[in-house]
Amino acid sequence: MKFSPLLGELISALTCLPGVGNKSAQRMAFHLLERNRDGAMKLGTVLHNAMEHIQHCQQCRTFTEDEVCEICRSPKRQEAGVLCIVESPQDVLAIEQTLSFGGTYFVLMGHLSPIDGIGPADIGLTELETRLKQEPVSEVILATNPTVEGEATAHYIAQMCNSLDITASRIAHGVPVGGELEYIDGSTLTHAFSGRRKL
Amino acid sequence: MKFSPLLGELISALTCLPGVGNKSAQRMAFHLLERNRDGAMKLGTVLHNAMEHIQHCQQCRTFTEDEVCEICRSPKRQEAGVLCIVESPQDVLAIEQTLSFGGTYFVLMGHLSPIDGIGPADIGLTELETRLKQEPVSEVILATNPTVEGEATAHYIAQMCNSLDITASRIAHGVPVGGELEYIDGSTLTHAFSGRRKL
Structure with a gap:
């Protein structure tokens, strides 16, 4: 058995999300259909809005709708x-x-x-x-x-x-705060030494 | 900084998916905006269609659009x-x-x-x-x-x-095909013995 055509379409559309394969998409589709149809409708609307209106900022190129x-x-x-x-x-x-x-x-x-x-x-x-x-x-x-x-x-x-x-x-490269010297890679340690500051 | 309102809305709408928290939703939102706007538009349309038309089969209660x-x-x-x-x-x-x-x-x-x-x-x-x-x-x-x-x-x-x-x-309960007796739980093994068949 294949899924009903529309259900198959929904599952394959969900795989456009990063890290979502066929099996996760199935799980998502059934979850939305069984428990959260309102959320799914909202997601559909917001996806349309966002893809239409979010562009790059003309000055800094970040994402914005302005x-x-x-x-x-x-x-x-x-x-x-x-x-x-x-x-x-x-x-x-x-x-x-x-x-x-x-x-x-x-x-x-x-x-x-x-x-x-x-x-x-x-x-x-x-x-x-x-x-x-x-x-x-x-x-x-x-x-x-x-x-x-x-x-x-x-x-x-x-x-x-x-x-x-x-x-x-x-920006400075060096030992991250909370890190332990023992576990820091050599390249980072070299940076930490060459970038040392007077106290 | 918060995200721009529409981007924030997109991220929170994505968390309606099962297993997707705030951080994964951010990753998904940026991925779609940067790399797959067409896929996201399609997903939006299909979500609407599916939530509107997929209902339970009148006879067997499975999901179907018929x-x-x-x-x-x-x-x-x-x-x-x-x-x-x-x-x-x-x-x-x-x-x-x-x-x-x-x-x-x-x-x-x-x-x-x-x-x-x-x-x-x-x-x-x-x-x-x-x-x-x-x-x-x-x-x-x-x-x-x-x-x-x-x-x-x-x-x-x-x-x-x-x-x-x-x-x-x-349906029969017992040792799954390809399983090893050593690792099967006691309850399943008991079922496998009581459900034994003559060869």
Whole structure:
């Protein structure tokens, strides 16, 4: 027996979610049909709305349904003159949750990766350059991931900043708070030593 | 920072899926926005369609968008005169995949559970009784789960069948094929011994 056509369609549509295979999709479909039809209807409506209206912020490229996102609109944040470069909107959220950064962001939506054909234009570096030339940015904080591609991207942007006479800084690499030296990998420890600070 | 309102709404709507908490919902939302907007739009449409049109089959209570499901419509299956009682539509699927059963089904959509206030009427036993009186059913196979509630439900239906002079049989409990005796629990082994067959 196959499922009834519409049920089969629902199950296969649910597999578009990341980490959801055929078996989980079946479980989800039956759960929604048996216990949460209202929630499923709402999800359907919100999915439509979100996919239609959520676009990239024209200034920082994060996801928003407005033309310019809330952070970019805040005059207080623009006055700070500090621009933080991150790879994804999730990174913005992680940094915002610390409450320790009061500047604006620029979201690359990826990183330089020549092997996948992703060059500077694909991660918005043309827009970034225009922005750095127009806005009174005093410092650029490079908060890309500490991976090979993230480091390469940070270096590329740092050179761009240098040529425009803007200070570029990289977030510190080192031992995470609460970590134990015994279990930290060698590369991180090396970074922690070379980045040591006077007390 | 909170997410933009619509993004927040999307994330909270996604948590209606079973096994999806806030963090997984975030991951799903960003994945759909970044990589699969078409899939998400399709999912939205299918969710609406499915929740509106998928109902219970009027005869066997499984999920279907038709009034009567494909299995119940098949004259060949009705002629077999064997009715299999299961707890959920997923069980129908599991049995159909074995290709070893050629009769019709009745889906309880649950099991008797007085402690949760689920009585005979809630699992469709009134409809089942009417059906057993009207249709020429020669045997009822009780394929509820081998749990306390499943066994109780099976017993209840068996008594109903007896009072209507219809043979009721219970699927066999025993050692699963491919299993090793060493690792089988005592209760299953006891069932396997008491249900032994002459070779």
